[in-house]
Amino acid sequence: AQVRRQKIGFIFQDFRLFPEYTVRDNILIPFYLDHRAPDEQMLHKLTEILGIAGKLHSRPAQLSGGQQQRVAIARALIAKPRIVFADEPTGNLDTRTGEDTMRLLMECAAEFGQTLIVVTHNPEIAQKAQQVIRIEDGQILRGELQHEKGNLDTQ
Numbered sequence: 001a002q003v004r005r006q007k008i009g010f011i012f013q014d015f016r017l018f019p020e021y022t023v024r025d026n027i028l029i030p031f032y033l034d035h036r037a038p039d040e041q042m043l044h045k046l047t048e049i050l051g052i053a054g055k056l057h058s059r060p061a062q063l064s065g066g067q068q069q070r071v072a073i074a075r076a077l078i079a080k081p082r083i084v085f086a087d088e089p090t091g092n093l094d095t096r097t098g099e100d101t102m103r104l105l106m107e108c109a110a111e112f113g114q115t116l117i118v119v120t121h122n123p124e125i126a127q128k129a130q131q132v133i134r135i136e137d138g139q140i141l142r143g144e145l146q147h148e149k150g151n152l153d154t155q
Helices: 002-007 023-033 040-049 065-077 095-111
Strands: 008-011 083-087 115-119 131-136 139-146 151-154
Touching: 002 008, 002 023, 008 065, 023 040, 023 065, 040 065, 040 095, 065 083, 065 095, 083 095, 095 115
Parallel strands: 008 083, 083 115
Antiparallel strands: 131 139, 139 151
């Protein structure tokens, strides 16, 4: 459990925010569970990048779906995990918010040097990946995105 909290970040399709906690506390849960002092500098940086710095004292019910997803992203990134797993991170969002959220997630992962693994049914999101592993009819198909061609080659 300690390795999971410190080395792996999770972004769930349904956000999994605690309604009784503020945005700040929802983001800082990994630190609370590890009995560590919160990284205030990282909290400030993430919430600024994700556009939720002004919402730290709000509760999840007071936020839009896109804002809730950004809180979930911040929680996944706050402990600076090496790997971030995102399960349909844009599945509950409208197209524009989904695109913005995916862009922000990729920018954060790049800035903090993290590996981002995204599970999605959306081919537009898959095309943004450096590497794609498809599962079709129970079979694993592996492909790599050709950035210069803009298409997906599958082996």
